[in-house]
Amino acid sequence: MQMVITILISGILTDNFVLAKFLGICPFLGVSKKLDTAVGMSVAVTFVMVLATLVTYPLYKYVLLPKSLDYLQTILFILVIAGLVQLVEVVLKRFIPPLHRALGIYLPLITTNCAVLGVTLLHFTNANVSTFPLALLNALAGGLGFLLAMVIFAGVRGRLETCDIPKALQGLPITLIAAALTSLSFLGFAGLADGLFG
Amino acid sequence: MISILIPVCIVSGVGAVFGVILSVAAVLLEVPVDKKQEAIREALPGANCGACGYPGCDGYAEALAQGSVTAMLCAPGGQAVRTKLAEILDLDVGSFKQVSAFVQCAGSYYNTSNKMRYVGESSCAYANQIFAGPWSCPYGCLGYGDCMAVCEYDAIQVMDGVAVVDAEKCVACAKCVAACPKSIIAIAPTDHTARMACSSKDRGAQVKQLCTAGCIGCTKCVKSCPEGAIHMVGALARVDYEKCTGCGTCTQSCPQNCFEIS
Numbered sequence: 470m471q472m473v474i475t476i477l478i479s480g481i482l483t484d485n486f487v488l489a490k491f492l493g494i495c496p497f498l499g500v501s502k503k504l505d506t507a508v509g510m511s512v513a514v515t516f517v518m519v520l521a522t523l524v525t526y527p528l529y530k531y532v533l534l535p536k537s538l539d540y541l542q543t544i545l546f547i548l549v550i551a552g553l554v555q556l557v558e559v560v561l562k563r564f565i566p567p568l569h570r571a572l573g574i575y576l577p578l579i580t581t582n583c584a585v586l587g588v589t590l591l592h593f594t595n596a597n598v599s600t601f602p603l604a605l606l607n608a609l610a611g612g613l614g615f616l617l618a619m620v621i622f623a624g625v626r627g628r629l630e631t632c633d634i635p636k637a638l639q640g641l642p643i644t645l646i647a648a649a650l651t652s653l654s655f656l657g658f659a660g661l662a663d664g665l666f667g
Numbered sequence: 668m669i670s671i672l673i674p675v676c677i678v679s680g681v682g683a684v685f686g687v688i689l690s691v692a693a694v695l696l697e698v699p700v701d702k703k704q705e706a707i708r709e710a711l712p713g714a715n716c717g718a719c720g721y722p723g724c725d726g727y728a729e730a731l732a733q734g735s736v737t738a739m740l741c742a743p744g745g746q747a748v749r750t751k752l753a754e755i756l757d758l759d760v761g762s763f764k765q766v767s768a769f770v771q772c773a774g775s776y777y778n779t780s781n782k783m784r785y786v787g788e789s790s791c792a793y794a795n796q797i798f799a800g801p802w803s804c805p806y807g808c809l810g811y812g813d814c815m816a817v818c819e820y821d822a823i824q825v826m827d828g829v830a831v832v833d834a835e836k837c838v839a840c841a842k843c844v845a846a847c848p849k850s851i852i853a854i855a856p857t858d859h860t861a862r863m864a865c866s867s868k869d870r871g872a873q874v875k876q877l878c879t880a881g882c883i884g885c886t887k888c889v890k891s892c893p894e895g896a897i898h899m900v901g902a903l904a905r906v907d908y909e910k911c912t913g914c915g916t917c918t919q920s921c922p923q924n925c926f927e928i929s
Contacts, residue, residue: 532677541674545681552685556692563696 473606475662476597480610482658486584487618489655490591493584497619498644500575507623508616513575515612518588520557521550522608525589526601546589547581554580584615622651703755704732710751712743716840731756738856738908739765742838764856764908767837768823768844770814771851773864773880773925774807775827780877795848802828803877806867808851814843834929857929859913861896861906865925870902882925891920 486492493514500510525546533539558576561569579585588611592604625647634643708728715723719740730736731752739749753763785794785801791813799805810828822836823843832843834857844852851866863882867874870884884902896910897917904925906917917926 536673538674538677541678544678548678548681548685552689555689556685559689559692559696562698566698 471666472597472599472603475665476603476607477610477613478665479597479662480607481614481617482655483660483662485614485618485655486587486611487615488652490587491652492587493582493615494648496575496578496582496584497622498648500578501619501622501626504620504623504627507619509572510575510578511612511616511619513572514579514582514584514615515609516572517550517554517557517576517579517582517585518608518612518615519605520553521546521585521589522592522604524549524553526592526604529593530601542590543586546586550585550589551580584611588612618651622648625651701732704728706755707731707752710748710755711741712748714743716743739763740839740854742840764860765858766839766854767834767857768832768839768841768852769855769862769864770808770823770830770832771853771862771864771866772806772808772829774802774804774878775829775880777827778878778880779803779807779828791846792848800849804867804869804874804881806849806851806869807865807878807881809849813846813848814852817842817846855906856908856911859929860908860911861913861915861917861926861928863897863904863906863925864927865903865923868901868903880923880925883923885922887920887922888917888926891916 480486484490487494487497496510496514501507528545528549529539529542533541533545554576558569558573561573561576588608592598592607595607598604598607626644629643629647638646708724711724711728713724715725719727719742727736727740739752741748741752744752749763749765753759756763780803781801782803783798783801785797787793787797789811791800791809791811794800794809794811800809802809808829810825810830812825812830814823814830815825819840819842820836820838822833822838823830824833825831830843830852832852839854841854844850844854849866855862865878865880865882867878867881869877869881872883874881874883882903884899884904886899886904888897888904889899893914893916894910894912896907896912897904898907899905913928915928918924918928
């Protein structure tokens with residue numbers, strides 16, 4: 470139970486994939502202009518993260534590691550994730566058209582998103598993640614952290630619209646500065662997971 | 668040798684497996700798509716700008732294929748896309764109408780008068796808050812140019828106190844439609860169509876006092892139109908663009924000269 474809470478807190482707050490680890494900056498800056506597209510994108514990313522972990526974790530642990538082929542993990546994970554996402558898109562289009570219309574446009578965008586690859590690769594360097602269910606939980610936490618970061622930043626960008634910004638900083642520069650400050654604010658959570666259970 | 672062969676086989680194996688799965692899925696789980704809709708979608712620019720009012724080029728292609736819209740709403744497409752679409756939809760290019768914005772008001776300095784002296788921010792949105800603006804007609808164009816400010820194509824100008832759209836430059840992006848606080852700008856077909864330049868909900872003598880070019884609600888246009896394309900909304904005449912053939916009968920029957928044929 471302790472491990473569950475530690476993983477959730479570290480995945481969502483302390484080691485947030487976007488704001489602490491700087492993965493997935495492209496969708497973070499690109500899709501966070503409106504709240505509904507931000508939420509749609511985050512849900513799609515969470516789904517792909519969990520699905521990718523579902524396939525890549527056993528692949529690494531039971532196929533690559535025993536044969537000491539762990540150096541293949543990057544290329545194989547990319548291959549698997551890309552193939553999986555394409556498959557999911559085709560299945561969605563055929564069986565759940567409304568969901569495809571809502572999330573479908575984001576799926577090709579996150580096929581080779583570094584945040585998704587990062588989640589699958591970083592399971593194995595995370596001391597807290599020792600079993601398969603915990604890895605799935607970590608992936609879910611990563612996705613929820615992504616959602617949190619996107620929603621917060623969508624709000625920040627909404628506020629920026631009504632601000633008086635100097636001409637030189639309008640557009641991308643002020644967005645990047647705002648992102649940096651948001652990331653800085655998440656530093657406040659440092660040490661939360663470690664200190665929680667003594 | 669073996670140590671190189673095994674990883675090569677594993678990676679190629681996984682790639683091949685996924686290739687097979689995806690090919691099979693693409694065939695088995697194929698969603699039947701309307702060939703016409705596909706052809707339409709191919710012809711559209713694919714910018715997904717939303718100027719047509721539909722959710723992206725896919726949305727507009729679907730609406731065109733199903734026949735729920737017969738107007739040329741694609742602004743970035745221009746003449747080239749219009750001809751291609753008319754060909755696919757089997758329509759005469761002339762009847763596949765190009766649209767542009769139109770200001771439904773002819774209340775220039777010559778036609779109206781002031782009801783008060785307005786001293787304030789030179790913006791339609793602000794002036795509209797003070798007793799519906801300083802001009803005599805409460806429904807008409809205020810002329811402070813909020814529409815001009817948002818137009819990125821220089822297509823709308825305020826001339827003699829009323830906004831006028833240059834149809835050649837207009838791409839029907841509808842930004843002016845949203846910017847007008849009186850909501851009197853509408854998107855209408857550009858050629859061979861009658862467009863009605865008044866938005867006054869008042870009738871008869873009251874309108875004549877306020878503006879010399881306003882609709883008095885006499886319904887002469889409704890009775891004279893050979894296609895039955897004009898109907899009254901309260902005391903205001905409105906044209907149904909789907910039925911209008913641009914014959915010009917309304918321009919001759921209207922005593923206030925409210926109609927113009929493009």
